[in-house]
Amino acid sequence: MPQYKYKAANERGRSIRGSLTANNEVDLFQRLRESGLELITCNESKERRRIPFLPGGGVPARDVIQMCMHLHEMQRAGVPLIEGLSDVRDSAENPALRDTMAEVWRDVNDGTQISAAFAKHPKTFGFVFVGLIQAGEVTGNLTESFVQLVKHLKWQDEMTRKIKKTTRYPLFTLVVAFSVIFFMMLFVVPQVVDFLKQSQAELPLITVALINTSNFFIEYWYLLVTVPVVLYFAMRLLARSSEDFAFWLDGFILRLPVIGPVIRKIALSRFSHFFAVMFQSGIEILKCLESSKSVVGNRALAESINIVQQSVRAGNRFSSALLNSGEFPNLVIRMVKVGEDTGALGQTLEQVTEFYDREVNESIDSMIGSIEPILTVSVGIILAWIVAAVFGPLYDNLGALTAG
Numbered sequence: 001m002p003q004y005k006y007k008a009a010n011e012r013g014r015s016i017r018g019s020l021t022a023n024n025e026v027d028l029f030q031r032l033r034e035s036g037l038e039l040i041t042c043n044e045s046k047e048r049r050r051i052p053f054l055p056g057g058g059v060p061a062r063d064v065i066q067m068c069m070h071l072h073e074m075q076r077a078g079v080p081l082i083e084g085l086s087d088v089r090d091s092a093e094n095p096a097l098r099d100t101m102a103e104v105w106r107d108v109n110d111g112t113q114i115s116a117a118f119a120k121h122p123k124t125f126g127f128v129f130v131g132l133i134q135a136g137e138v139t140g141n142l143t144e145s146f147v148q149l150v151k152h153l154k155w156q157d158e159m160t161r162k163i164k165k166t167t168r169y170p171l172f173t174l175v176v177a178f179s180v181i182f183f184m185m186l187f188v189v190p191q192v193v194d195f196l197k198q199s200q201a202e203l204p205l206i207t208v209a210l211i212n213t214s215n216f217f218i219e220y221w222y223l224l225v226t227v228p229v230v231l232y233f234a235m236r237l238l239a240r241s242s243e244d245f246a247f248w249l250d251g252f253i254l255r256l257p258v259i260g261p262v263i264r265k266i267a268l269s270r271f272s273h274f275f276a277v278m279f280q281s282g283i284e285i286l287k288c289l290e291s292s293k294s295v296v297g298n299r300a301l302a303e304s305i306n307i308v309q310q311s312v313r314a315g316n317r318f319s320s321a322l323l324n325s326g327e328f329p330n331l332v333i334r335m336v337k338v339g340e341d342t343g344a345l346g347q348t349l350e351q352v353t354e355f356y357d358r359e360v361n362e363s364i365d366s367m368i369g370s371i372e373p374i375l376t377v378s379v380g381i382i383l384a385w386i387v388a389a390v391f392g393p394l395y396d397n398l399g400a401l402t403a404g
Helices: 025-034 061-076 081-091 095-109 114-119 127-139 142-198 205-241 243-254 259-280 285-293 299-313 318-325 330-342 345-403
Strands: 003-009 015-021 038-045
Touching (some): 015 025, 015 095, 025 038, 061 081, 114 127, 127 142, 127 259, 127 285, 142 205, 205 243, 243 299, 318 330
Antiparallel strands (some): 003 015
């Protein structure tokens, strides 16, 4: 169905803009009227192609969290689901979420299961979201599903913040460090070098090396700027087109010093959290492993989780399967084993999630604490090299002039 951009008025006369899919303009008019809106103007919008590697638009996670909390309260109060969806649709402040919930409400009102209605909007509601709703439909306890969804979405929002903190700070410090080096090599060093050349004195090796480095920066600065960017996007493109290269790249990232262990802990934290949320929602362990395998974001670790899944399918205990994968600490394996023995695996998995959350926080703080002095020392060494290469000959020239 085509998508229409519309301008409508609500019952209070307030102008509202948004987009909605409909068969035609008449269908759009009817759907908006069902939502309590009167169509003013509309036009069919063409889907814009998103530029690869750039983030696309969507509904903010916090708006989805508020929606789940709203639905949870409505379900707990005994309000029928269709009325709860209608209330969420009418109260949503985000236009994209309001339009999406209008379609969800319409589908559910037409007899579609709520999980299937949400599944039609994968950009807003991911497969874990739909899976938890499906589990609530099977168990007849949608209230608990919304509780788990709120917990999951809050954790996911916090994890996204941690990942941004992990990547943005090192990138920012690297950009600052390289900016200082570029400025020195392109503008400061050439001015001083001209003065040294005019003295016609024999320059030491350290100064000659600095001059050659500065000349390289001046002649090939565009390569120094563009080559890293081109390599980054080339590797991204190659990883998308070659599964073998993508697997090798993910394994290589895990072996990187400082950053690799942090990425590993973040991935395992995501796995443990997703697995715990889905297991506590009543989903069987093999399906939990299958879903959790898809969220770690690293093919090498996903392969290890696949080994766990195959081991459990073969009849081994979950704790033994984790041990055979070689990716989980002994403390986590012991905790899972105790949970299996006592029949409280769900509570144990919550403790495992808390364990990895602490590990991630400590690892990020430790990484940032180690990167800052490394970059500071590196920039300091380069500046010391420049000072020694420049002021050494200057001092010798001044000494020669004084002696003369």
